[in-house]
Amino acid sequence: MTEVLFYHLRGVTVESVLPSLLEKSLQRGWRVVVQATTEERADALDSHLWTFRDDSFLPHATWRVADAAQQPILLVVDDGNPNGAKIRFLIDGAGLPPDSASYERLVLVFNGDDDEAVAQARAAWTASKAQGFEVIYRQMDETGRWQQRQ
Known part of the structure; x- marks a missing residue:
């Protein structure tokens, strides 16, 4: 998958x-x-x-x-x-x-400080879920490490 x-x-x-x-x-x-x-x-x-x-x-x-x-x-x-x-x-x-x-x-890499980029990412999330793909959200923490978020 x-x-x-x-x-x-x-x-x-x-x-x-x-x-x-x-x-x-x-x-x-x-x-x-x-x-x-x-x-x-x-x-x-x-x-x-x-x-x-x-x-x-x-x-x-x-x-x-x-x-x-x-x-x-x-x-x-x-x-x-x-x-x-x-x-x-x-x-x-x-x-x-x-x-x-x-x-x-x-892997969709998007700028969280750009409202349009966030909206596009949300639309891609919805489309990915609709296709039955496993979706994973990651955000960088204060130490520079990627953390999986819900």
């Missing part, structure tokens, strides 16, 4: 949390798709993932590369899954893909 995780950000950015979530996904042996809503945003993330930390390397590319199907992490702006990912991160209001049930896990 597909799990849909909702990561509620407050006072932190996608750029500050996404790399560690991607690292954990790779440690599990999963291929990953990260869906942004614009090409500019995907390009900015592409640059960020190369430079976010000096002692880390996240192998990734955008959908534009010829070997997209072989990439462990692929940044996209549409609903496709060119690398056969098991996990899909949805950022900046990217919606649930039509093939949601084909993933082991979908």
Whole structure:
């Protein structure tokens, strides 16, 4: 069954949390798709993932590369899954893909300080429940650790 995780950000950015979530996904042996809503945003993330930390390397590319199907992490702006990912991160209001049930896990990362983002997350929660997916809500605590909330 597909799990849909909702990561509620407050006072932190996608750029500050996404790399560690991607690292954990790779440690599990999963291929990953990260869906942004614009090409500019995907390009900015592409640059960020190369430079976010000096002692880390996240192998990734955008959908534009010829070997997209072989990439462990692929940044996209549409609903496709060119690398056969098991996990899909949805950022900046990217919606649930039509093939949601084909993933082991979908992760919606949203800005809790943005009313529109919260409304979109709530709608995705309702849609996920309606499809019979297991939904999980996580929020960062004051120590920077993710806590599952009800």
